[in-house]
Amino acid sequence: MEKKPPTIKEIAKKLNISVSTVSRALHDHPSIGLRTKMQVQKLAAEMNYEPNQTAIQFKQGKTFTIGLILPNLMEEYFSLAINGVEDIAFKNNYNVLIGQSHDDLEREKKIVETMRKHRVDGLLVSISKQTDAIEHFEQLDKYSIPVVFFDRVPNVPDIHSVWCSLYYSTIDAVELLLKKGHERIAHICGPPSLNIKNERLEGYIEAHKRKKVPVNESLIVTTDLSKEGTEQAVEKLLGLKNKPTAIVAFNETVALDTIQYAKKKKLKINKDISVVSYANWPITSHLDYPPIASVEQFPYEQGVRATELLFKLLNTKSDQTIPYENVVLQSELIVH
Amino acid sequence: MEKKPPTIKEIAKKLNISVSTVSRALHDHPSIGLRTKMQVQKLAAEMNYEPNQTAIQFKQGKTFTIGLILPNLMEEYFSLAINGVEDIAFKNNYNVLIGQSHDDLEREKKIVETMRKHRVDGLLVSISKQTDAIEHFEQLDKYSIPVVFFDRVPNVPDIHSVWCSLYYSTIDAVELLLKKGHERIAHICGPPSLNIKNERLEGYIEAHKRKKVPVNESLIVTTDLSKEGTEQAVEKLLGLKNKPTAIVAFNETVALDTIQYAKKKKLKINKDISVVSYANWPITSHLDYPPIASVEQFPYEQGVRATELLFKLLNTKSDQTIPYENVVLQSELIVH
DNA sequence: CTGTTAGCGCATTCAA
DNA sequence: TTGAATGCGCTAACAG
Numbered sequence: 001m002e003k004k005p006p007t008i009k010e011i012a013k014k015l016n017i018s019v020s021t022v023s024r025a026l027h028d029h030p031s032i033g034l035r036t037k038m039q040v041q042k043l044a045a046e047m048n049y050e051p052n053q054t055a056i057q058f059k060q061g062k063t064f065t066i067g068l069i070l071p072n073l074m075e076e077y078f079s080l081a082i083n084g085v086e087d088i089a090f091k092n093n094y095n096v097l098i099g100q101s102h103d104d105l106e107r108e109k110k111i112v113e114t115m116r117k118h119r120v121d122g123l124l125v126s127i128s129k130q131t132d133a134i135e136h137f138e139q140l141d142k143y144s145i146p147v148v149f150f151d152r153v154p155n156v157p158d159i160h161s162v163w164c165s166l167y168y169s170t171i172d173a174v175e176l177l178l179k180k181g182h183e184r185i186a187h188i189c190g191p192p193s194l195n196i197k198n199e200r201l202e203g204y205i206e207a208h209k210r211k212k213v214p215v216n217e218s219l220i221v222t223t224d225l226s227k228e229g230t231e232q233a234v235e236k237l238l239g240l241k242n243k244p245t246a247i248v249a250f251n252e253t254v255a256l257d258t259i260q261y262a263k264k265k266k267l268k269i270n271k272d273i274s275v276v277s278y279a280n281w282p283i284t285s286h287l288d289y290p291p292i293a294s295v296e297q298f299p300y301e302q303g304v305r306a307t308e309l310l311f312k313l314l315n316t317k318s319d320q321t322i323p324y325e326n327v328v329l330q331s332e333l334i335v336h
Numbered sequence: 337m338e339k340k341p342p343t344i345k346e347i348a349k350k351l352n353i354s355v356s357t358v359s360r361a362l363h364d365h366p367s368i369g370l371r372t373k374m375q376v377q378k379l380a381a382e383m384n385y386e387p388n389q390t391a392i393q394f395k396q397g398k399t400f401t402i403g404l405i406l407p408n409l410m411e412e413y414f415s416l417a418i419n420g421v422e423d424i425a426f427k428n429n430y431n432v433l434i435g436q437s438h439d440d441l442e443r444e445k446k447i448v449e450t451m452r453k454h455r456v457d458g459l460l461v462s463i464s465k466q467t468d469a470i471e472h473f474e475q476l477d478k479y480s481i482p483v484v485f486f487d488r489v490p491n492v493p494d495i496h497s498v499w500c501s502l503y504y505s506t507i508d509a510v511e512l513l514l515k516k517g518h519e520r521i522a523h524i525c526g527p528p529s530l531n532i533k534n535e536r537l538e539g540y541i542e543a544h545k546r547k548k549v550p551v552n553e554s555l556i557v558t559t560d561l562s563k564e565g566t567e568q569a570v571e572k573l574l575g576l577k578n579k580p581t582a583i584v585a586f587n588e589t590v591a592l593d594t595i596q597y598a599k600k601k602k603l604k605i606n607k608d609i610s611v612v613s614y615a616n617w618p619i620t621s622h623l624d625y626p627p628i629a630s631v632e633q634f635p636y637e638q639g640v641r642a643t644e645l646l647f648k649l650l651n652t653k654s655d656q657t658i659p660y661e662n663v664v665l666q667s668e669l670i671v672h
Numbered sequence: 673c674t675g676t677t678a679g680c681g682c683a684t685t686c687a688a
Numbered sequence: 689t690t691g692a693a694t695g696c697g698c699t700a701a702c703a704g
Contacts, residue, residue, distance in 0.1 A: 360674085
């Protein structure tokens with residue numbers, strides 16, 4: 001009924017040769033007679049032989065599995081990144097173990113533990129909102145498990161990372177708005193933990209500088225990313241004597257919440273107020289008043305680059321030191 | 337530099353006892369002296385001993401990993417289902433290997449192969465649009481890998497499955513529309529491959545029957561789920577002499593495409609035409625004209641139930657036969 | 673209560 | 689070119 005899968009031992013017995021010969025034949029080892037090799041491979045195929053991965057993993061001390069830790073899968077951004085990761089992993093005959101931190105630090109730590117225990121060969125991480133220290137990742141060094149951070153990268157030295165710079169396209173975005181005649185452009189920042197490198201704000205300021213438009217501090221507000229937080233931020237902006245006519249929102253969710261709230265306050269979107277956002281969700285095409293432009297961050301590409309970097313680390317002899325590598329992609333402004 | 341993790345052997349040596357005693361002590365085996373047990377556990381803790389999973393997997397012939405094959409991660413529906421799966425798997429100290437078929441049959445087959453080779457203990461599957469035969473899954477029986485289908489379940493006997501019935505809530509939906517005074521209610525069906533059990537249509541018809549409203553065949557159209565396909569379907573409806581005043585759309589995407597197209601054709605949503613859809617995306621709250629009601633299918637719950645069923649199968653001795661189990665949840669109509 | 677031993681499937685070193 | 693022997697870390701059957 002439930003027949004056990006064939007092993008090299010059985011092949012060896014049927015052919016009256018030794019297991020090592022079978023093993024070598026199966027691996028195209030140079031020092032094997034063509035005849036025997038053919039014989040072995042033929043029989044192996046007939047018997048539907050398949051190497052027992054668990055045995056190999058055990059023997060080699062490797063699992064051919066990489067861990068991928070993400071805040072969540074719900075954000076389209078991360079779903080796309082996964083595809084990039086999977087594609088590269090697949091090419092290298094690796095599996096991907098996925099864990100969601102749900103932006104919870106404790107959960108993130110737990111996932112790291114689980115993955116370590118399961119002996120993943122390497123780790124790709126986009127950190128949670130709460131993650132302000134990375135000891136739980138540094139610890140992996142002791143186990144020789146390389147870590148590559150991507151997208152949401154911790155602000156510490158001596159790590160491998162891949163991320164997408166928002167600086168230039170934020171400049172593009174603000175310049176676009178200025179060119180369209182907007183004189184008071186607001187910016188809704190995210191929470192400090194995700195803003196260590198506040199490229200959005202830097203770009204926002206730089207664009208003003210370039211166009212010689214003074215930056216009005218009261219037009220810069222903050223949200224914790226919750227709907228309420230965003231509404232309060234927008235509230236603040238709309239309460240100003242000189243209301244802004246455009247808003248650069250931290251991300252797509254904030255942009256949508258902003259638009260929704262502005263509408264509730266009887267503002268005409270794209271007339272009284274325009275919105276620019278980050279990321280670039282397909283769903284926006286179904287909105288009556290989508291953001292007028294979005295900053296594309298190329299999640300798939302980031303996933304690919306991060307995974308490639310990880311494999312580079314995996315394929316490096318452990319006695320070599322590898323310089324920390326930090327790949328920075330450039331985002332792009334998409335005008336809708 | 338890179339110290340190898342400690343093993344039970346080392347613990348044994350340090351304590352001058354045998355490895356089996358250590359093994360048993362670590363497992364709280366009843367026949368171990370309290371003294372030795374304490375000693376062992378203390379030292380193990382000090383040495384940061386951690387069992388080598390790969391060794392255990394090898395020895396036990398189990399990987400403590402289940403495979404989860406989905407059409408994609410982009411649909412919120414599946415992301416939520418994953419959470420249910422993960423939660424249960426986590427509780428059982430299992431890992432989850434995720435694969436996306438991208439609704440491509442060949443890719444689905446490939447994923448099944450990869451997962452089998454990696455010796456997953458069991459498989460959870462929501463089949464691709466293209467999947468019209470399930471030999472590649474039945475084949476797993478030979479390897480004693482149980483399979484539980486969920487949500488998108490193939491229409492064949494002798495499988496384990498968990499899905500959510502849409503029949504009654506479709507009746508609710510149509511009755512709601514009828515009660516609101518709609519006399520011509522259209523239904524946009526999905527492609528035949530996903531419609532083997534066409535519960536939506538059955539519910540649609542039953543509701544008409546109950547309310548003694550004749551079913552008008554020309555109000556029943558079909559889309560292949562592409563935007564174009566949906567537009568053609570809507571086109572057909574809008575070209576009728578007696579246009580419908582309400583549409584029951586196959587799913588959320590179809591609903592959104594329908595709404596978009598209707599707007600383009602200058603129809604006032606919720607006035608000239610109302611839309612009901614399946615699934616229940618959070619994003620709809622950002623739409624100016626969301627569907628007036630949606631059928632909730634409880635993806636998280638489905639994930640949980642499917643995984644629980646799988647563990648039931650995994651925990652059954654292989655010499656027992658288990659009757660095929662088919663869990664049917666009931667969807668619910670959410671009126672917005 | 674504890675120790676001895678065998679073996680899971682494979683790659684690999686050493687010997688022939 | 690091939691075979692014999694070893695060991696990866698752990699569990700469990702068997703023996704004391």
